[in-house]
Amino acid sequence: MQLSLKFKVLITLFILFSLYTAFVYTKATAGATFTMNDDAYKGKMLYQKFNCTACHQLYGLGGYLGPELTSAYTQKAQNDAYFSAILKNGTVRMPDFNLSDNEVKQVIEYLKYIDQTSKQIPAY
Ligand code: HEC
Known part of the structure; x- marks a missing residue:
């Protein structure tokens, strides 16, 4: 049976798409790991607790x-002084x-951890 050209193109594109997808979901994101230390995790809980x-x-x-x-x-x-001053005292519009x-x-x-994740994905 002779496959039509259109069908061969379709199959080729499908295979390329699958390979590309596999790459994007595995290798391409491999370098994007950030670790949250203990203090940062507790900070996250406080961020949620105080809404x-x-x-x-x-x-x-x-x-x-x-x-x-x-x-x-x-x-x-x-440096930490600016955030620390705001968090300890509040402001006119932000509660203490x-x-x-x-x-x-x-x-x-x-907040430092979050800041780190907002930067360019590290090279791998
Ligand atoms: C009722 C609203 C409100 C809540 C709740 C609040 N903030 Fe704020 N926050 C503000 C406002 C408004 C400012 C800007 C300073 C100002 O204009 O008074 C601010 C400023 C800040 C800043 C300085 C940011 C900058 O870019 O200058 C930080 C850091 C911050 N808040 C952290 C927090 C954290 C952490 C919490 C929770 C524990 C929190 N805020 C809860 C209103 C709020």
Whole structure:
């Protein structure tokens, strides 16, 4: 039986698509692993407990009263003092959550982790 040219092209494209898909879902994302340390994980729990997302966005999702925090660490903080001052005292529009020094450290660690994931995927 003779296969038509159209059918051969279809089969070829399908095979190429499958190979490409397999590559994208395995090898291509292999370098994109970020690890969250213990403090960052506790910071994440605090972020959820105090519902920071009501006012802040991460990866574009969340409330709009406060600024987007995904890459805020790189863009605004440079060191921990700025975030620490805001988290300890609140501002006119942001409440003071009475976080302990250790909790402030953990939240900052979480925001640093998020910031890291917002950068270019590391080369592998
Ligand atoms: C009621 C809304 C609200 C909640 C809830 C809130 N924030 Fe904010 N936050 C703000 C606003 C508004 C600002 C901007 C400072 C200002 O204008 O007062 C801000 C500023 C910040 C900043 C400085 C960001 C920058 O780019 O300058 C950080 C960091 C931050 N908030 C973290 C948090 C964390 C962590 C939580 C949860 C524990 C939280 N916020 C909960 C409203 C909120």
